Amino acid sequence: MIKTISRTENVFKWLLFVTITAMIQSCGGGQQEPSQMPPANVDFFKVTATAINVEKKYPGMIEGSVNVDIKAQVTGYLEEIYVKEGDYVSKGQSLFRIKGDVYQEQVNNSQAALKSALAAQANAKIELEKIRPLVEGKVVSDMQLKTAQASYDAATAQVAQAKAALGSSQINAAFTVIKAPVSGYIGRIPNRIGNLVTPADATPLTTLSEISNVFVYFSMSEADYLSFMKERKTDANSNTVSLIMADGSVYDHKGRLETASGNIDRSTGSIALKAIFANPDRLLRSGGSARIILNKAFSSVLTVPMASVKDIQNRHFVFTLADSNKVAMKPLEIEGSSGVSYLVKAGLQEGDKVALNNIDVLSEGMPVVPAVIAADSLRSN
Numbered sequence: 001m002i003k004t005i006s007r008t009e010n011v012f013k014w015l016l017f018v019t020i021t022a023m024i025q026s027c028g029g030g031q032q033e034p035s036q037m038p039p040a041n042v043d044f045f046k047v048t049a050t051a052i053n054v055e056k057k058y059p060g061m062i063e064g065s066v067n068v069d070i071k072a073q074v075t076g077y078l079e080e081i082y083v084k085e086g087d088y089v090s091k092g093q094s095l096f097r098i099k100g101d102v103y104q105e106q107v108n109n110s111q112a113a114l115k116s117a118l119a120a121q122a123n124a125k126i127e128l129e130k131i132r133p134l135v136e137g138k139v140v141s142d143m144q145l146k147t148a149q150a151s152y153d154a155a156t157a158q159v160a161q162a163k164a165a166l167g168s169s170q171i172n173a174a175f176t177v178i179k180a181p182v183s184g185y186i187g188r189i190p191n192r193i194g195n196l197v198t199p200a201d202a203t204p205l206t207t208l209s210e211i212s213n214v215f216v217y218f219s220m221s222e223a224d225y226l227s228f229m230k231e232r233k234t235d236a237n238s239n240t241v242s243l244i245m246a247d248g249s250v251y252d253h254k255g256r257l258e259t260a261s262g263n264i265d266r267s268t269g270s271i272a273l274k275a276i277f278a279n280p281d282r283l284l285r286s287g288g289s290a291r292i293i294l295n296k297a298f299s300s301v302l303t304v305p306m307a308s309v310k311d312i313q314n315r316h317f318v319f320t321l322a323d324s325n326k327v328a329m330k331p332l333e334i335e336g337s338s339g340v341s342y343l344v345k346a347g348l349q350e351g352d353k354v355a356l357n358n359i360d361v362l363s364e365g366m367p368v369v370p371a372v373i374a375a376d377s378l379r380s381n
Contacts, residue, residue, distance in 0.1 A: 039325070039366075039367045039368050039369050040358050040361060040362070040366075040368050040369065041358075041368070041369045041371065042319075042327070042355050042356070042357060042358050042362070042368040042369065042370055042371070043355070043356040043357050043370075043371050043372075043373050044321050044353040044354060044355055044356065044370050044372050044373065045308075045353065045354060045356055045372065045373045045374075046351060046352070046353055047302050047303075047304065047344075047348050047349070047350055047351065047352045047353070047354055048302075048350055048351075049300040049301060049302055049350050050300070050301065050303065051297070051298060051299050051300065051301075052297075052298050052301055052303065052338055052343070053295055053296070053297050053298075053338075054295070054296045054297075054298065054336050054337075054338045054343065055293050055294070055295055055338070056224070056293070056294045056296065056336070057244070057291045057292065057293055057294075058218040058219070058220055058291065058292045058294070059218060059289065059290075059291055059292075060216040060217055060218035060275070060289070060290050060291065060292050061216070061217050061218075061287070061288075061289060061290075062214050062215070062216050062284050062285065062286060062287065062288040062289065062290055063209075063214065063215045063216075063217065063286050063287070064184060064185075064209030064210050064211040064214055064215075064286040065210050065211070065212070065213040065214060065215060065276075066182050066184065066208075066209065066210035067207060067208075067209050067210075067286060068181055068182060068184070068207065068208045068209075069204035069207055070095060070096075070178060070180075070181075070204050070205045070206045070207065070208055071199060071201065071204045071205060072096075072098060072175075072178065072197040072198060072199055072201065072205060073175040073178075073199055074098060074103065074172050074175045074176060074199070075196070075197070075198040075199065076098035076099050076100065076102070076103075076176060076196070076197065077098065077099045077194060077195070077196055077197075078096060078097075078098060078099075078191055078192070078193055078194060078195045078196075078197055079097045079098060079099040079100075079193065080096065080097035080193070081095075081096055081189065081191075081192075081193060082094050082095055082096065082097070083095050083186050083189075083206075084186070084189075085186055085187065085188055085189050085206075086185065086186060087185070087186045088183075088184070088185050088282075089180045089183065089184065089185075089186060089208070090180065090183045091180055091181065091182050091183045092179055092180060093179060093180045094177055094178070094179050094180075095178050095179060095180055095186070095205070095206070096177075096178040096205055097176060097177050097178070098175075098176040098177075098178070098197065099176070100173055100176030100177075103169065103172045103173040103175075103176055104173055106169040106172065106173070107166070107169045107170055107173050109169070110162065110165045110166035110168075110169040110170075111166055113162045113165060113166070114159070114162035114163055114165075114166050116162070117155065117158040117159040117161070117162040118159055118162075120155045120158060120159075121152070121155035121156055121158070121159045123155070124148070124151045124152035124154070124155040124156075125152055125155075127148050127151065127152070128145075128148040128149055128151070128152045131144055131145050131148045132145060132148075178205065180208060181208070182208060182210050183210060184208045184209045184210040184211060185208070185209050185211060185282075185285070185286075186206055186207075186208060187206050187207035187208065187209065187286075188206065188207070189205065189206045190203055190205075190206075191205060207286075209285070209286040211279050211282055211284065211285060211286060212278075212279060212280070212282075213276060213277065213278055213279060214276075214277050214279045214284045214286070215274045215275070215276055216243060216255065216274060216275045216276075216277065216290055216292060217260055217272060217273070217274045218272070218273060218274075218275070218292050219265075219270040219271065219272050219273070220270060220271060220273060221269060221270050222264050222269050222270065222271065225264075225270075225271045225273075227296075228294070231296065239256055239257045240254050240255070240256065240257070241254065241255045241256075241257050241275045241292050241293060241294055241295075242254060242255070242292075242293040242295075243255060243275070243277060243290050243291070243292060243293065244290060244291040244293060245283075245284075245288075245290055246288060246289050246290065251277065251283075251284070251290075253277055253278050253279075253280075254277075255275040255276055255277040255292075256275065256276045257273060257274075257275050257294075258273065258274050258275070258276065259271070259272075259273055259274075260272040260273050260274040261273075275292050296336075298343065301335065301343050301344070302343070302344040302348055302350065303338070303341040303342065303343055303344065304318060304332075304341060304342050304348070304354055305340060305341055305342075305356065306337070306340050306341065306342055307340070307356070307357075308354050308355060308356050308359060309332065309342055310359050310360075315331060316331065316332040316333075316334055316342070317329050317330060317331055317332065318330055318332060318347075318348070318354045318355065318359075319354070319355040319359055319362045320348075320352050320353055320354055320355070321353040321355070321368075321370050324367070325367055325368055325369070325370055326365050326366060326367050326368070327355060327362050327363075327364070327365070327366050327368055328364065328365070329362075329363075329364045330347055330348065330352075331347055332344055332345075332346070332347035332348065333345040333346040333347055353370070353372060355368075356373065
């Protein structure tokens, strides 16, 4: 009996040994080296300097060369409106008439006052001429002559005062007919016949815009302004600008650029400029919107496609091909953009090979399988 139990224990120990050995082999003995990813296939292009023309666009607002708010200069009820909104009027043309009965009565009163003053002046003159020979003949005293002269001078002053009052009343009466101070297009007319209008009204009767020439106002950053001012010293054509109208078409006439403000706005860091455009067809209207195009020519500049540039926290990087077919990550300074390419200010040299694809999986020092693409085929794409 004792021998049977011993044999069973030996079999149990042998099975336990075999099981533990198998587990150890499955956990550690069969472990293999991890497989490595093969190098990525990456296309590169060689950076070369080229001449390029860069367009910069700025949103702008159109204004007439003359914009006039037409306001009443006397108080009264609007009696006539001679024009319609959108009409083109000539300088001196009648636009509105204010009921002017009260002002005409003021003219009549001033005319009567002037006649009375003239009569008093004439009477004083007669009295003066009557007394003068009597004084010379010593019939009356010299004091009476001085009194007559003073009366005549006072009557003459009354005539001048009456003339001034008449002129003022005539001016007010003339103000009841409101005329165009310049030629141009009539804007919105908010008032209607019968409305009371006064010189203190905040809203004008209408606006009048002269648009044979128009101004397009826009703003550019301080950096762009400094660059523009430096360029205009060497390039006379830098003052010539183009305009894109609201429908996306390019305006037929070129414009001339001028500075609209002498100071940089502290709140925005920009400066206001204006472009002057001829408008013979009256196509551009005051209050419209447009985009100004400034062209800048580079005789020799390095460019890289935007798709090859990695943007990390507002900084730009590219991957270049280094020794042993490994990539190096280089920071860039961007001058501007043209189409789908960035203009490189610093960070690359002519002849550097820049990665075109797979930039999201690349990292510093990573090996790759490079393929250099010709620059001509890159431009064609």
